Amino acid sequence: MNEPLWIDTGYPRDQFPEAQGSLRCDVCIIGGGIGGIAAAEQLAKAGKDVIVLEKDRILGSTTSHSTGKVTAQHDIIYSKLIKQFDLETARTYYQANERAVRRAREIARDDEARPLDSILYARTPLGTENLRKEWEAYKQIGIQGAFVNETELPFTVESALSMHDELQIHPLRFGQRLARMAADAGARIYEDSAVRKMNFKKRFVELENGGDVTFSELIICTHYPLVGFQNLNIMKLQVNRSYVVAAKAATELKNQYLGVDADSLSIRTAGIDGQAYLMVSGSNHLAGMKEETGENYGELSEHMRKHFGVTDVSHRWSAQDPKTPDYIPYVGRLTEDLPHIYVSTGFRKWGLSGSLAGSEVLRDLIVGRPNEAIQMYSPGRTGFGAKLLQAVKINGLVTGELATGYTVRLDTPTCTHMGCKTRWNEGDRTWDCPCHGSRFREDGSVLEGPATKPLKL
Known part of the structure; x- marks a missing residue:
């Protein structure tokens, strides 16, 4: 692995x-x-x-x-929160996460953290339109940032939105x-x-x-x-998987970046004991829904080669993250x-x-x-529409996986959580469950829950 x-x-x-x-x-x-x-x-x-x-x-x-970003800039989020909830909810979310950034800065030593701007970038007209809406939300909330049309990235962007004075860490x-x-x-x-x-x-x-x-x-x-x-x-928790590649680099970027278009990538550098590393992450999909995950690493490595001229990938890994409906x-x-x-x-x-x-x-x-x-x-908060939609979607996925798993993948191990058939993840050499995101090592031992018991191989 x-x-x-x-x-x-x-x-x-x-x-x-x-x-x-x-x-x-x-x-x-x-x-x-x-x-x-x-x-x-x-x-x-x-x-x-x-x-x-x-x-x-x-x-x-x-x-x-993780990618080691400690920031209150969580993709395009504040315009969505204002629309789905209200301005005060969006402001509360920002303030809670910005306090976390400040707390991390107080705790961390210099070899563990670096202050910088977090920047969202768009390469399409639709992405730019969404960034403009997010910039309006920033101004309503009082977030310090800037809307610009160029960055230090080695490829053309249509627009970018910065959040000032955030943080990246060695997690x-x-x-x-x-x-x-x-x-x-x-x-x-x-x-x-x-x-x-x-x-x-x-x-x-x-x-x-x-x-x-x-x-x-x-x-x-x-x-x-x-x-x-x-x-x-x-x-109502959807589990998504994403991939990261890292390579030694000559210099560090001034800031950290996340694309907002459909094929968006997260880009940052890290200075560790005098050596700079470039990290590119993305290539997302629902957990357990893909077997040949080596392709995902390949896509990120090609982006690194094409745009940054870096070819010697030193580390690669993946992560999965639960997502709530709202x-x-x-x-x-x-x-x-x-x-x-x-x-x-x-x-x-x-x-x-x-x-x-x-x-x-x-x-x-x-x-x-x-x-x-x-x-x-609060886990018990209300908000019927979005939650019902997400629940129907994911319940349908589980039902489908329980059925097709037993008719198509008869030779794969059964997840010990709720009985779904796992898929072999060649890139990470793990057994991944597409129903609730459990992951197992090659020998069947539990790597990530909700499963608590090993596979029967």
Whole structure:
């Protein structure tokens, strides 16, 4: 399987123990990505006794497979939020994520982060029209930026929209620093501690190794919720997969970029220990819907060669991201009937700033502080039309995959989550499930949930 640049260049890893025996805590967090670690740091600083449970190594999955952008510029989003909700919702979303950018700048050292502008670019008239609408939204909200018709990119663009003074990070190094801050504040972090069972009423989780953790509050910070809880609306999370290639470069770009057209690409550079790297990402599709994913890496490598003259790809990796129907993540109480159970998911490829923003929401919910973003992020928020449409679409996909999977791909392993047939991903050498995005290593072990049990090969 392919190795991300970040894992290859992270700090020496701290060793966290395996959870054993019977443990107790105020807050148990399942998932040791940036979302779980950030929530642990915030809650431990607020005086809570916190335990983090990670089934593998912390920060090794989604966090280390990201592009490392920490920004409130989440593609074209603010004009959509104003149209779908209102101006105040769009402003609240921006302020929550911009606070996350500022917090990241305060935490990070120079070898972990670099301030710069985030820029959206368009190469078509339709893209330019959409950027103009987004620029109008920026002005209504009060976002500092600029609408221009040229960039430093080595190809022609029709227009571009900048958001000033954002951030890019080395996500693993940054996460390692945040984990140390969480531990120093008293959080107990455990690795190789997979959860086997959760009992919401009795408030404890059982571990695969036979241990257990009793909690007062539980936060599920896994990339995709572990199981299909009742009322979670699990079918309303669409899972998309994207690809990244990286290569050594002579210089760094001044800013970081994202295209807004149908074939849009994300472009940034990273300076790591004196060496510049160029990163190009994109080539998106629904998770588990493609077998020959080597083609996706090839497309990105060709773009790098054609426009930047770089041919020696040193790293390549892929990531998948859940997306909610209304663009806003689910962060908060699972349901009003289970006020002590929380989820954090659906960040739509913007999980670094989103997780940092979400950690403040989770902290304030649990300690009882006011936060204007709580209602906006609530998993129980209303908004019938878009959600119903998305639910019908994805329910249809699951039904189709259950049927065709058993009639066309009889020789492929069955996903241990809900019985869909997996597809072999040749580019990453993984088994991918097209129904809910579970991924398994070549030997059948779980790489990403919601599945928790290995494949039977």
